Amino acid sequence: MAAVTGEDVARARAAVAQRAPLVQCLTNSVVQTITANALLAAGAAPAMVDNVHEAAPFAAVASAVLVNVGTLDDVKATAMALAAGAARAHGTPWVLDPVAVGGLEFRTRVARDLLEHAPTVVRANASEVLGLAGAGAGGRGVDATDGVEDAVEAARALSSRTGGAVAVSGTVDVVVHAGRTVRVPGGHELLTRTTGAGCSLGALVAAYAGVEPDPLVAAVAAHLHVAVAAERAAERAAGPGSFATAWLDELDAVDAGALGAAAGRLA
Amino acid sequence: MAAVTGEDVARARAAVAQRAPLVQCLTNSVVQTITANALLAAGAAPAMVDNVHEAAPFAAVASAVLVNVGTLDDVKATAMALAAGAARAHGTPWVLDPVAVGGLEFRTRVARDLLEHAPTVVRANASEVLGLAGAGAGGRGVDATDGVEDAVEAARALSSRTGGAVAVSGTVDVVVHAGRTVRVPGGHELLTRTTGAGCSLGALVAAYAGVEPDPLVAAVAAHLHVAVAAERAAERAAGPGSFATAWLDELDAVDAGALGAAAGRLA
Amino acid sequence: MAAVTGEDVARARAAVAQRAPLVQCLTNSVVQTITANALLAAGAAPAMVDNVHEAAPFAAVASAVLVNVGTLDDVKATAMALAAGAARAHGTPWVLDPVAVGGLEFRTRVARDLLEHAPTVVRANASEVLGLAGAGAGGRGVDATDGVEDAVEAARALSSRTGGAVAVSGTVDVVVHAGRTVRVPGGHELLTRTTGAGCSLGALVAAYAGVEPDPLVAAVAAHLHVAVAAERAAERAAGPGSFATAWLDELDAVDAGALGAAAGRLA
Numbered sequence: 001m002a003a004v005t006g007e008d009v010a011r012a013r014a015a016v017a018q019r020a021p022l023v024q025c026l027t028n029s030v031v032q033t034i035t036a037n038a039l040l041a042a043g044a045a046p047a048m049v050d051n052v053h054e055a056a057p058f059a060a061v062a063s064a065v066l067v068n069v070g071t072l073d074d075v076k077a078t079a080m081a082l083a084a085g086a087a088r089a090h091g092t093p094w095v096l097d098p099v100a101v102g103g104l105e106f107r108t109r110v111a112r113d114l115l116e117h118a119p120t121v122v123r124a125n126a127s128e129v130l131g132l133a134g135a136g137a138g139g140r141g142v143d144a145t146d147g148v149e150d151a152v153e154a155a156r157a158l159s160s161r162t163g164g165a166v167a168v169s170g171t172v173d174v175v176v177h178a179g180r181t182v183r184v185p186g187g188h189e190l191l192t193r194t195t196g197a198g199c200s201l202g203a204l205v206a207a208y209a210g211v212e213p214d215p216l217v218a219a220v221a222a223h224l225h226v227a228v229a230a231e232r233a234a235e236r237a238a239g240p241g242s243f244a245t246a247w248l249d250e251l252d253a254v255d256a257g258a259l260g261a262a263a264g265r266l267a
Numbered sequence: 268m269a270a271v272t273g274e275d276v277a278r279a280r281a282a283v284a285q286r287a288p289l290v291q292c293l294t295n296s297v298v299q300t301i302t303a304n305a306l307l308a309a310g311a312a313p314a315m316v317d318n319v320h321e322a323a324p325f326a327a328v329a330s331a332v333l334v335n336v337g338t339l340d341d342v343k344a345t346a347m348a349l350a351a352g353a354a355r356a357h358g359t360p361w362v363l364d365p366v367a368v369g370g371l372e373f374r375t376r377v378a379r380d381l382l383e384h385a386p387t388v389v390r391a392n393a394s395e396v397l398g399l400a401g402a403g404a405g406g407r408g409v410d411a412t413d414g415v416e417d418a419v420e421a422a423r424a425l426s427s428r429t430g431g432a433v434a435v436s437g438t439v440d441v442v443v444h445a446g447r448t449v450r451v452p453g454g455h456e457l458l459t460r461t462t463g464a465g466c467s468l469g470a471l472v473a474a475y476a477g478v479e480p481d482p483l484v485a486a487v488a489a490h491l492h493v494a495v496a497a498e499r500a501a502e503r504a505a506g507p508g509s510f511a512t513a514w515l516d517e518l519d520a521v522d523a524g525a526l527g528a529a530a531g532r533l534a
Numbered sequence: 535m536a537a538v539t540g541e542d543v544a545r546a547r548a549a550v551a552q553r554a555p556l557v558q559c560l561t562n563s564v565v566q567t568i569t570a571n572a573l574l575a576a577g578a579a580p581a582m583v584d585n586v587h588e589a590a591p592f593a594a595v596a597s598a599v600l601v602n603v604g605t606l607d608d609v610k611a612t613a614m615a616l617a618a619g620a621a622r623a624h625g626t627p628w629v630l631d632p633v634a635v636g637g638l639e640f641r642t643r644v645a646r647d648l649l650e651h652a653p654t655v656v657r658a659n660a661s662e663v664l665g666l667a668g669a670g671a672g673g674r675g676v677d678a679t680d681g682v683e684d685a686v687e688a689a690r691a692l693s694s695r696t697g698g699a700v701a702v703s704g705t706v707d708v709v710v711h712a713g714r715t716v717r718v719p720g721g722h723e724l725l726t727r728t729t730g731a732g733c734s735l736g737a738l739v740a741a742y743a744g745v746e747p748d749p750l751v752a753a754v755a756a757h758l759h760v761a762v763a764a765e766r767a768a769e770r771a772a773g774p775g776s777f778a779t780a781w782l783d784e785l786d787a788v789d790a791g792a793l794g795a796a797a798g799r800l801a
Contacts (some may be wrong), residue, residue, distance in 0.1 A: 030566040030582045032297040036462035041507045046462065048297045051340045053373035073585045073609065075340065106587035193786070195570035195580065240575045241782025248508025252460070299564040303729035308774045313729065315564045318607045320640035342607065515775025519727070 002266035003180040009221040010260030012212040017043040017255070021063035021210030025203055026050040026080050028070025028099065031196030034244070035066075038200035041251035042225065044207035055079040056086035063210030065092055066203045067114060069107045070099035077110045084117035093120040093209035093218075097202035102131015115162060120209050121219050122158060122166045123202040126151035129168050133158050148174055152181070165215035167205065169198060173223045177216040183267045184220060186227035193240040194247065201226045204251075220266065221259065228262045229254050269533035270447040271487040277527030279479040279488040284310040284522065288330035288477030292470055293317040293347050295337025295366065298463030301511070302333075305467035308518035309492065311474035322346040323353035330477030332359055333470045334381060336374045337366035344377045351384035360387040360476035360485075364469035369398015382429060387476050388486045389425060389433045390469040393418035396435050400425050415441055419448070432482035434472065436465060440490045444483040450534045451487060453494035460507040461514065468493045471518075487533065488526065495529045496521050536800035537714040543755040544794030546746040551577040551789070555597035555744030559737055560584040560614050562604025562633065565730030568778070569600075572734035575785035576759065578741035589613040590620035598744030599626055600737045601648060603641045604633035611644045618651035627654040627743035627752075631736035636665015649696060654743050655753045656692060656700045657736040660685035663702050667692050682708055686715070699749035701739065703732060707757045711750040717801045718754060720761035727774040728781065735760045738785075754800065755793065762796045763788050 022045045027035055036046040049058040052075060059065050065087045067080045087094040096119035098111040111132055124132065126146040133154040148170035155166040155176045165177035173184040191197040201222060208218035232253070233246035289312045294302055303313040316325040319342060326332050332354045334347045354361040363386040365378040378399055391399065393413040400421040415437035422433040422443045432444035440451040458464040471492060475485035499520070500513035556579045561569055570580040583592040586609060593599050599621045601614045621628040630653040632645040645666055658666065660680040667688040682704035689700040689710045699711035707718040725731040735756060742752035742759075766787070767780035 028582070029296050029563050030570055033300055033462060033567055036297055037507065037511070040460045040462060047367070048295070048338055049367075049371070050338065051373065054371050058371065071582055071584065100581070100583075104583070104588050104592065106585065193574045195567060195574060237783075238780075239783025239786045240571065241779040241786075244571070244782075245508040245512055245779055246505075248511075249504075249506025252506045252508075296563050300567055300729055303564055304774065304778070307727045307729060314634070315562070315605055316634075316638070317605065318640065321638050325638065512775040512779055513772075515778075516771075516773025519773045519775075 002182050004182050004217050004220040004263070004266055006260040006263035008217045009224055009263050010256040012208050012217055012221040013225065013259040014256040015211035016207055019211050020045050021207050022047055023064050023066060023203060023206050023210060024049050024058050024062040024083065025066045026055065026076065026083055027066060027068035027199060027203070030071060031199040034196035035200045035203045037248050038251055039203055039207055041248045042204055042207060046203070050076065050079050052079045052082060055083040059083040059086035059092055060090040062092055064206040065094035066097065066206040067094060068097040068099055068199055068202055069101065069111050070199060072107050072110060080110070080114060084114050084119070088117045093206070095119060095121045095123055095202055095206040095209060097123050097199060098128045098132045099199070101128050118162045118164060120164045120215050121205050122162065122164065123169065123205050123219070125169050125198070129158065129166065130154050148172060152176065165219045167219045167223060169201065169223070175216060175219045175223065180216055182216065182220050184223040184227060185265050185267070186231060188230040188234040190234055190237065190240055190243040191230050194244045197247070224262055224266070225251065225254055225259055228258065269449050271449050271484050271530070271533055273527040273530035275484045276488040276491055276530050277523040279475050279484055280492065280526040281523040282478035283474055286478050287312050288474050289314055290331050290333060290470060290473050290477060291316050291325050291329040291350065292333045293322065293343065293350055294333060294335035294466060294470070297338060298466040301463035302467045302470045304515050305518055306470055306474055308515045309471055309474060313470070317343060317346050319346045319349060322350040326350040326353035326359055327357040329359055331473040332361035333364065333473040334361060335364040335366055335466055335469055336368065336378050337466065339374050339377060347377070347381060351381050351386070355384045360473070362386060362388045362390055362469055362473040362476060364390050364466060365395045365399045366466070368395050385429045385431060387431045387482050388472050389429065389431065390436065390472050390486070392436050392465070396425065396433065397421050415439060419443065432486045434486045434490060436468065436490070442483060442486045442490065447483055449483065449487050451490045451494060452532050453498060455497040455501040457501055457504060457507055457510040458497050461511045464514070491529055491533070492518065492521055492526055495525065536716050538716050538751050538754040538797070538800055540794040540797035542751045543758055543797050544790040546742050546751055546755040547759065547793040548790040549745035550741055553745050554579050555741050556581055557598050557600060557737060557740050557744060558583050558592050558596040558617065559600045560589065560610065560617055561600060561602035561733060561737070564605060565733040568730035569734045569737045571782050572785055573737055573741055575782045576738055576741060580737070584610060584613050586613045586616060589617040593617040593620035593626055594624040596626055598740040599628040600631065600740040601628060602631040602633055602733055602736055603635065603645050604733060606641050606644060614644070614648060618648050618653070622651045627740070629653060629655045629657055629736055629740040629743060631657050631733060632662045632666045633733070635662050652696045652698060654698045654749050655739050656696065656698065657703065657739050657753070659703050659732070663692065663700065664688050682706060686710065699753045701753045701757060703735065703757070709750060709753045709757065714750055716750065716754050718757040718761060719799050720765060722764040722768040724768055724771060724774055724777040725760070725764050728778045731781070758796055758800070759785065759788055759793055762792065
């Protein structure tokens with residue numbers, strides 16, 4: 001039996017819908033719209049508060065914080081450090097999405113510094129996990145060139161350092177935390193043809209972490225939610241454009257019952 | 268009879284379609300795309316000219332200016348003050364959308380300073396109107412925690428200060444100006460599940476203000492336009508993703524005749 | 535017979551699909567999402583790497599670079615000059631999209647300076663080509679107020695200066711390079727009602743230039759690809775919202791065979 005059950009993910013899904021966690025997003029400019037829409041579709045409340053004046057005070061009161069380094073600059077890097085520091089100080093769960101870390105020196109340094117604030121969950125592809133951990137050659141932009149299973153050891157090492165969960169996204173996602181490992185198969189290839197699907201997943205992990213104290217359950221529930229919605233959306237999509245639209249519809253439609261029922265695939 | 272008639276809103280809608288007002292938008296990064304698309308769908312012409320070099324000269328020649336403080340930073344705040352100042356000096360109508368003002372100190376100060384440039388219309392939810400006026404506890408991020416009717420007195424006081432209209436968006440929108448009050452019922456709950464729908468409404472108010480000299484008519488017409496389009500879109504939407512797409516279609520489809528016919532609900 | 539054949543565009547389309555060119559985009563904040571989605575739909579890989587630390591090293595390894603000056607500021611202007619300089623130095627093809635150049639002094643100066651780095655293709659509307667070349671009165675924001683044919687001489691002069699191709703987009707697009715001229719009719723009016731369609735075209739020109747050494751072929755293939763996808767999308771769209779979604783679907787669906795078959799219209 002997997003370390004995360006159908007009851008676990010159903011409970012977390014219901015909590016997101018009922019409590020509407022306020023998710024502060026410091027994320028890249030390409031994906032802000034779909035990230036906000038994915039959070040709204042799931043029943044969470046997005047707030048893109050990412051300036052240096054408001055980042056820290058808002059992190060103190062938000063339900064959760066997402067930090068995604070996709071289109072970084074010096075000012076945003078400062079705001080991210082302030083938000084992550086305030087999140088840790090106030091016990092606000094926070095998620096680090098180290099987009100394209102490993103291959104690019106500036107953001108790799110920034111992301112590694114952010115690790116000091118002990119992210120509740122790191123959400124990344126295999127190349128980014130290896131890059132963040134100091135191993136691997138880095139991806140090609142945002143695409144992983146390493147396999148998920150090649151990054152599991154690095155993920156476990158990262159998790160030991162931060163005390164949080166680490167989720168490696170890929171064809172089969174792997175989430176590790178405190179000696180536990182859960183694999184989440186499923187999803188759909190069209191997710192990789194939709195800009196911001198992975199980044200929105202990071203935001204959904206934050207939404208779940210805002211209502212669910214076990215970071216492994218939060219991360220697994222978010223990954224399963226995205227996968228099931230993608231599978232449903234692909235059935236009625238004519239291509240990548242209509243897929244993205246349908247995926248948002250399905251993020252809304254996948255409720256606690258549907259998510260719990262899909263948990264049989266967890267391994 | 269309401270202070271704004273079917274003939275008023277039909278005339279304003281026809282003017283937007285025929286004159287294609289050029290709307291300069293200094294708005295937050297989350298909603299730029301849907302804002303531009305909403306303006307294009309209505310027949311207006313968006314121009315996201317928001318840097319410190321171009322903000323003022325462009326405001327002098329644009330049909331109208333939108334200032335939305337959603338994702339503020341110091342540089343944007345400077346550009347906004349330049350644009351608002353130039354708009355006032357050159358008689359260009361301009362709209363202030365004080366996103367999340369009240370709860371966050373930095374943007375509250377910036378938005379209150381912008382009031383000195385006498386916005387033609389302030390477009391906000393109840394918590395933001397109270398926050399801008401110096402009353403209320405502020406919203407939770409972008410969500411209103413106060414009721415529309417609780418903000419009507421503050422809206423009237425704001426309107427007296429600026430000389431412009433103040434629109435309070437909610438389940439039933441209330442627009443006040445110069446002793447007149449109009450209520451706009453309708454719309455759909457899915458508008459609150461679509462990021463940027465409210466911000467796009469602010470831009471549409473600017474588009475209408477660019478062709479219609481009475482700010483009350485401009486604001487009421489824009490709110491009614493958004494509400495009717497939302498009701499139509501909800502009929503054929505499968506969820507929040509397809510709603511957003513259908514809403515843009517319907518912003519285009521709702522013409523002067525349709526808007527005039529829907530004005531019977533105004534009170 | 536046109537200077538670009540059906541075989542040429544089919545070969546280029548197949549190369550984009552097979553080689554998935556990595557396109558670095560330094561583009562405006564309004565259109566980042568649709569630009570990334572258009573590239574993904576066509577089979578290319580977008581990477582919005584636009585900060586001053588990473589712009590140059592990434593341009594050295596990317597397949598192609600897009601520079602679009604739509605929402606410029608001083609920091610982005612610096613990153614753009616770094617990226618264009620590195621692209622030229624490392625032989626990376628790059629495309630300049632001079633949005634609203636001519637009417638606005640700041641971006642006109644920046645865009646003219648970028649010309650020194652010899653863009654492989656300039657992609658613009660007629661008013662922007664005239665503005666970049668130092669002729670014409672400039673457009674009204676992003677809209678062309680001059681006709682395509684009025685800009686052909688200026689396009690030829692620009693092409694002589696840069697050594698690259700110049701594409702003038704309009705009802706009938708005109709692409710010039712090294713004494714050759716190709717006209718691309720078609721497309722659909724709804725492209726002008728979708729924010730970022732033109733900017734995405736610029737990115738697709740970069741994707742094609744990343745796999746096709748003849749800049750005339752690259753530019754013509756991208757324009758034809760966008761036009762054919764728009765015609766197909768318009769057939770099933772209910773308005774501008776559903777058009778944008780369908781257009782992304784069709785950018786994916788238009789393959790080498792379909793593009794080659796559509797080349798009979800080239801003149």
